[in-house]
Amino acid sequence: MTKQKTTSRSRAKATPRPRLLVLHGPNLNLLGSREPQHYGEVTLEDINLALARRAEIAEVDLESFQSNHEGALIERIHAARAQEVRYIILNPAAWTHTSVAVRDALAAVGIPFVEVHLSNVYARETFRHHSFFSDIAIGVISGLGHQGYLLALEYLLNKLNTD
Numbered sequence: 001m002t003k004q005k006t007t008s009r010s011r012a013k014a015t016p017r018p019r020l021l022v023l024h025g026p027n028l029n030l031l032g033s034r035e036p037q038h039y040g041e042v043t044l045e046d047i048n049l050a051l052a053r054r055a056e057i058a059e060v061d062l063e064s065f066q067s068n069h070e071g072a073l074i075e076r077i078h079a080a081r082a083q084e085v086r087y088i089i090l091n092p093a094a095w096t097h098t099s100v101a102v103r104d105a106l107a108a109v110g111i112p113f114v115e116v117h118l119s120n121v122y123a124r125e126t127f128r129h130h131s132f133f134s135d136i137a138i139g140v141i142s143g144l145g146h147q148g149y150l151l152a153l154e155y156l157l158n159k160l161n162t163d
């Protein structure tokens with residue numbers, strides 16, 4: 001029997017871990033102290049940490065990014081395509097109701113995303129009832145507080161396993 005030689009060439013390349021991106025829009029850096037009656041008392045850092053821990057258990061690469069600048073969020077969305085990000089979890093915050101530009105960025109890169117809101121936007125002012133994202137999102141979670149992000153992640157982890 002001939003022994004098969006294993007060279008670095010013939011060795012199977014390790015499959016890279018799937019990548020997920022979490023995007024937070026303006027003012028979400030103030031979570032914890034910002035209008036807790038709407039957004040709760042959990043900080044953005046706590047949310048990001050909980051997401052990172054869950055992703056690590058699932059052996060998925062997850063990065064979180066927050067910006068108060070629309071252009072910065074758009075640039076991050078563009079970069080996500082080159083990084084082969086599979087899915088995005090997005091809380092566009094106030095841009096939900098205003099930003100054609102962020103919507104167009106997501107449509108341009110074609111990365112499927114779940115839209116998340118901490119508060120139930122439909123139980124609030126009427127200007128919050130319209131979203132520029134919901135019709136192109138996989139789905140929307142609104143009103144479940146910080147748990148909404150984790151539920152979105154759970155959904156996407158399951159989706160990655162069945163893709």
Ligand code: DQA
Nearest residue numbers: 091092093094117118119128
């Ligand atoms: C929000 C709801 C938006 O209407 C608001 O502008 C936010 C946060 C939420 O998570 O409930 O900043 O997206």
